[in-house]
Amino acid sequence: MVAVRPADIERVIAAFPEPRFYLPSHAIIARESARSSGHFNIIEVDTGLKADLYPIGDDPLLEYGLDNATEIELAGRRVVVAPPTYLVAMKLRYFAMSQQDKHLRDIRGIVRLSGHLIDRTMIAHWAAKAGVGDAWRDCQERAGQE
Numbered sequence: 001m002v003a004v005r006p007a008d009i010e011r012v013i014a015a016f017p018e019p020r021f022y023l024p025s026h027a028i029i030a031r032e033s034a035r036s037s038g039h040f041n042i043i044e045v046d047t048g049l050k051a052d053l054y055p056i057g058d059d060p061l062l063e064y065g066l067d068n069a070t071e072i073e074l075a076g077r078r079v080v081v082a083p084p085t086y087l088v089a090m091k092l093r094y095f096a097m098s099q100q101d102k103h104l105r106d107i108r109g110i111v112r113l114s115g116h117l118i119d120r121t122m123i124a125h126w127a128a129k130a131g132v133g134d135a136w137r138d139c140q141e142r143a144g145q146e
Helices: 006-015 026-034 060-067 084-098 101-117 120-130 133-141
Strands: 040-044 050-053 070-074 077-081
Touching (some): 026 040, 060 084, 084 133
16 A cells, blocks of 8 residues: 555546546646545536545555455445444544534444444544444444434
């Protein structure tokens, strides 16, 4: 895993050409790729489908998510998805920053549907690091609840 290099930015732009896709400018992608918590979107104009891109920078949790991504079949296609452990840990991180309950609702749903795939020890580590250990314990106790 490496940060997005200038050559990578050109490949991203070439892979999602206008007018079919909306993509931020080269300068914005470069700026976001240099940040430790950078982010940008790619939007398919006709459908409005949006992909959120988070360049990894030097974040070990983002690196874990990429290293442990899984390929699944979805609607007859093979797609790569983030592991549930990563999703839960990131949602806890976002909850710590925003205090928005939507992240906890999402976590409870993930635990209900994919609890058997979650590395709870790793999530406990990330929850403690973010100062949201109590929220993580509550999500486990109330898995699946709105």
